[in-house]
Amino acid sequence: MRLPILAVIVAAVLMPNWVMGSWRADIRLPVALPFIVIASTQPMLLARRLAIGLPALAAIFLGAHIWAISVSWRALDGLYAEFRHAASALPRGARLLVVWSAMPPGKEIIDGVPPILTRRLAADFMHMPALAIIDRDVFIPYLYTGWTAVAPGPRNAGRFVSQGVPISPELLIEAAMPPANPAGSVQPNILGELPYWADWPEKFEFVLWIDFGVPPPDLPAQLKPWAKGSFFHIYLVSAR
DSSP states (O other), X not given: OHHHHHHHHHHHHXXXXXXXXXXXXXXXXXXXXXXXXXXXXXXXXXXXXXXXXXXXXXXXXXXXXXXXXXXXXXXXXXXHHHHHHHHTTXXXXXXXXXXXXXXXXXXXXXXXXXTTTOXXXXXXXXXXXXXXXXXXXXXXXXXXXXXXXXXXXXXXXXXXXXXXXXXXXXXXXXXXXXXXXXXXXSOOOTTSOOOTTTTHHHHOSEEEEEOTTOOOSSOOTTEEEEEEOSXXXXXXXXXX
């Protein structure tokens, strides 16, 4: 297995961040590599105490990890349910722009779980808005990778990119100030697509702002409160 393992290591080093519409492709082989190495080793006889102690210790660590993940997922399920309830107020087919604030210190702690075992990540909420696609048929601008059968309808042309993520509050505020493209500062990507957030007041009808319970002190004038939860706000995009 020496050559196959070496080949996996080389492939992991050379793997780009995006492959065939999949993000973070470069972390997938490194995750699998330790298991390949373990499966490729030849067992050797150990002292009786080690033969009993090591599996017992591994079982304790595994059990603690499974417990922590179960508790964290249960808590996350409650937050997702909170969002789905609030999103039921969205009109069907609404165009939804997603804004993602930085997670404030302390918000990563999960009640009842020692931080050494697991923490809440901001990335846990990246795909949460897609639940509104299932429930309310909303349009989200970074769903379409070009590698799947999912494609935007004609009414949403020019409002999406093939590779994208939620935008930051800074980008939202910057793009709300006319002109959104001063002196051509907003440039197309390698696929010829302009940033989907450019001129967002003209392109989107609602904004989901995941603020982790810390609402922004100043909102763009185009945003009006529509619905909210403990860690997000939904705003209606209206004319000035």
